Amino acid sequence: MMVDGVSMELFLQQVFNGVMLGSTYAIVALGLTMVYGILHVPNFAHGHMYMLGAYVCFFLITIFGFAYWPAVAISAIVLALAGVVLEFLVYKPLRNAPALNPFIAALGALIILENAVVVLWGPEGHRIPNPYPGIIDVIGITMSQQRLLVIAVAFTMIFLLQLFIKKTTMGSTIEAVAQNKEGATLVGINVNRVSAMTFAISTGLAAVAACMVAPIFMISPSMGSLVGVKAFVIVILGGMGSIPGAIVGGIILGLIEAIGGGYFSAAYKDVFGFGALVLILAIKPTGLFGKEIKGR
Amino acid sequence: MMKWLKANWFYLMVLVIALVIPFVITNRYYSQVITMSCLFAIGALSLNLIMGYTGQASLAHGGFFAIGAYGVAILTQTLGWNFWLALPAAALLSAFIGFLVGMPALRTRGSYFAITTLCLGEIIYLVSGNWIELTGGHNGIVGIPVPSPIFIPAVGRITFETQIMQYYLVLFFLLVTLFVMNRLVKSLKGLTFMSIRNNEDLAEAVGINTFRTKLLSFVIANFFAALAGGIYASLIGSISPSVASIAITFNFLMYALLGGIATLAGPIIGAFVMPILMEYLQFLQDYQMILFGVLLIIVIIYFPRGFMGLFTTLRDKLKKTKVGA
Numbered sequence: 001m002m003v004d005g006v007s008m009e010l011f012l013q014q015v016f017n018g019v020m021l022g023s024t025y026a027i028v029a030l031g032l033t034m035v036y037g038i039l040h041v042p043n044f045a046h047g048h049m050y051m052l053g054a055y056v057c058f059f060l061i062t063i064f065g066f067a068y069w070p071a072v073a074i075s076a077i078v079l080a081l082a083g084v085v086l087e088f089l090v091y092k093p094l095r096n097a098p099a100l101n102p103f104i105a106a107l108g109a110l111i112i113l114e115n116a117v118v119v120l121w122g123p124e125g126h127r128i129p130n131p132y133p134g135i136i137d138v139i140g141i142t143m144s145q146q147r148l149l150v151i152a153v154a155f156t157m158i159f160l161l162q163l164f165i166k167k168t169t170m171g172s173t174i175e176a177v178a179q180n181k182e183g184a185t186l187v188g189i190n191v192n193r194v195s196a197m198t199f200a201i202s203t204g205l206a207a208v209a210a211c212m213v214a215p216i217f218m219i220s221p222s223m224g225s226l227v228g229v230k231a232f233v234i235v236i237l238g239g240m241g242s243i244p245g246a247i248v249g250g251i252i253l254g255l256i257e258a259i260g261g262g263y264f265s266a267a268y269k270d271v272f273g274f275g276a277l278v279l280i281l282a283i284k285p286t287g288l289f290g291k292e293i294k295g296r
Numbered sequence: 297m298m299k300w301l302k303a304n305w306f307y308l309m310v311l312v313i314a315l316v317i318p319f320v321i322t323n324r325y326y327s328q329v330i331t332m333s334c335l336f337a338i339g340a341l342s343l344n345l346i347m348g349y350t351g352q353a354s355l356a357h358g359g360f361f362a363i364g365a366y367g368v369a370i371l372t373q374t375l376g377w378n379f380w381l382a383l384p385a386a387a388l389l390s391a392f393i394g395f396l397v398g399m400p401a402l403r404t405r406g407s408y409f410a411i412t413t414l415c416l417g418e419i420i421y422l423v424s425g426n427w428i429e430l431t432g433g434h435n436g437i438v439g440i441p442v443p444s445p446i447f448i449p450a451v452g453r454i455t456f457e458t459q460i461m462q463y464y465l466v467l468f469f470l471l472v473t474l475f476v477m478n479r480l481v482k483s484l485k486g487l488t489f490m491s492i493r494n495n496e497d498l499a500e501a502v503g504i505n506t507f508r509t510k511l512l513s514f515v516i517a518n519f520f521a522a523l524a525g526g527i528y529a530s531l532i533g534s535i536s537p538s539v540a541s542i543a544i545t546f547n548f549l550m551y552a553l554l555g556g557i558a559t560l561a562g563p564i565i566g567a568f569v570m571p572i573l574m575e576y577l578q579f580l581q582d583y584q585m586i587l588f589g590v591l592l593i594i595v596i597i598y599f600p601r602g603f604m605g606l607f608t609t610l611r612d613k614l615k616k617t618k619v620g621a
Contacts, residue, residue: 042407093597099406100353101596104553107546108592115585225542229418232411267426274415281412282400 009140014262015255020147022254023154027209028227029234029246030161031202037241038178039195041091042099044106046206047228048113049086053079053207054219055117058128068131072211076204083203084196092195110225117221125218128211150212157205158247164201165243174198178241226270233277239289249288314467318460327459329575331531333568334466335524338473339544340551340563342520347549348558349481350513351493352402356413357521358544359420363390364522365529365539366424369437372530379443383526390522391515398514402507405496417542425537436536443530462531469527470564473520478560480516489513493558550588554595556604565603 032046053075060071090109094102132145165171176184177194185191210219217223234253238245253273261269280288301308321327339361346354367386371377377385401412424431431437443465445455456462480486488509491499500506529535548563551570556562577584599606 036407042410090593090597097596097600100347100351101600103353103407103410104549105593105596107549108589108596111546111589111592112586115582115589119582119586229411229414233415236408236411268422271419271422274419277415278397278400278412278419281404281408285404285408287408 010262011259012139012141014258016141016143016147017262018255018258019251020150020254021258022251023151024209024213024250025227025230025234025254026247026250027154027157027205029231029238029250030158030243031205032231033235033238033241033243033246034174034198035202036235037239038174039091039198040099041087042103042106042232043086043091043199043202044103044228044232045086045109045113046202046231047224047226048110049079049083049203049224050206050210050227051117051219051221051224052082052113053203054128054210054214054223055121056207057211057214058126058219061128062126072208075211076207079207080200080204083199086203087195087199092192110228114221114224121221123221125220127218128214130215132215144216146212146215150216153208153212157208158243161201161205162243170197230273233273236287237277237280239287242289245287245289318463324459327463329571330568331459331463331466333571334463334470335528335531336547336551336571337564337567338466338470338524338527339521339548340555340567341470341473341477341560342517342524343545343548344552344557344560344563345477345480345489345520346513346517348552348563349486349493350489350510351496352510352514353407353410354413354514354517355410355542355545356397356417356420357517357548358542358546359417359540360390360394360518360521361525361528361544361548362420362424362535362537362540363393363518364525365535366431366437366525367522368526369440369529369535370430373437373440379441379530380446383443383523383530386526387519387522390525391519394515394518395511398511402510402514414542417540417545421537421540421542424540431537434537436534437529438534440529440533440535442533443527466527466531469523473523474560474564476516476520481560485509485512490558550592552602553592554602556602556607559602559604562602562604569603 028046028050032043035041035043035046056075056078057071060066060074061068066074086109090105091102094105130146132149134145136143136145136148163171165175173184173189173194174197176187176189177191181191184194230253234246234249237252238247238249253276256272256276257269260272264272317330318327321330339357343354343357346352346357364386367389368379368382371382371385372379397416401409401416404412425434427433442462443456445453447453454461456465481489488499488504491502491504492506492509496506499509525539528539547570551566552563553566554570555564555566574584574588577587580587595602601608
């Protein structure tokens, strides 16, 4: 730890890193909270879809020579389709099964995804060339342009998603299913289509998040599992199905990790995040913004 | 006596097979696989208690396995304790830690409990990799002694240097675990476990202290998980943080599930069939795990009660046709 004063700049630097990290967590968790809270599917393979998104982006750029932004867009579309396939093959047959069963099926799905990537492209890490390597210095805080971009894109995605759900008919069908599945079916909403759409949005968002941070961190087949667990932590912190909860939870987790890692111990930074979850659930078993949920 | 024999001939046969198997299979490699299967069966059985019978998906099970493994490793290798003292100490430590973390964790339900325990398991994994003074960090602990010899009157000194004796040691603990589990799930306490799995609110309404019951199940499960871990450390001789990895929990889960969750035979069948199946599928190499994932999904969709479920369904059908004819 720094002895020469816990300076304001160091603190702000950690806050900035925390917000950057937290905003990517927020969009990953946002997708998860939708499928988990709305469809009640504990998509444990969500983090692995995120990993897959980063790989698609990587290959589009390095092998097919795509520019950064088109690669991000295509990766999001590919993963949205992959999400639909995942829902159809794995979760749809388990819709009326006990809550534990889809959870276990998700474990199967993530084993397949992780090992398929290892078999196809090897276990080693890769790096996507950084499209915006520039650095901006604001009141003593170093901000790389890519990191700023991550925050900007994350908040744009959140804004667009809110617009979609609140202002379009298609979006409001998602909310309708969330509120009352039977009622939604009665008024003629196709629950199957809503499920597929929710999954597509969810995994598409994860892919965007992965493509955004891929130039900053390494990508590897195992990058998904930790992010997946963290996304679950956030969803539970924020309360299942709560979009504001996912955003706030994501930022909080990012800050806990950045500040805990920066001031105390980098090796234990994940312990702080997970510890915080255990602590919060010990005090409030249904999460920060959670409603009372019975029997789930 | 005859009646008892008639009712239990099948179990006796299995026991006899288990006792003579080291004389039939002398290949060092295969007997090692069988010994490990017995060991993992203990882990799968204990996970089965909390997850199968009590309905609480504890994903920290690998973590408690690791507490047992590290407990025995540190006590015997670093502090020079006798194995027979270190093993119960490590198992009790794990039970106690289970009690401490179970207090907050078991306040949550369903998926919340699964995520909480997943985080606990992840914390145990991170600590075992980073607390270098105690655990040796990522290098782990090497040179853990085999179980110390014991002296039994009329039999003499028994050492555990040979593979056969190690097998009998593990078999003994498997039988102990099976005995305890059998007594437990067939007792009144076992019924309260199952009532919580079936409907926690209803169980509470009829006067069961659900929190205390869940805690008991969790503590017992963690005791046996650590028992398996402790023996594992002593037989393998070296451990690293990978014993705390989520993969261990997944393996136990898979054994219990494929064999048949919430049955006593299921986890044991799973723990034997899966590793042997894996041996035969060695040629698939990297594709092996992918196949594993596909298998898991197919089983959970089409045969959620595993092998035992399939077995009982078939047996019931057979009985029906007999009665009909």
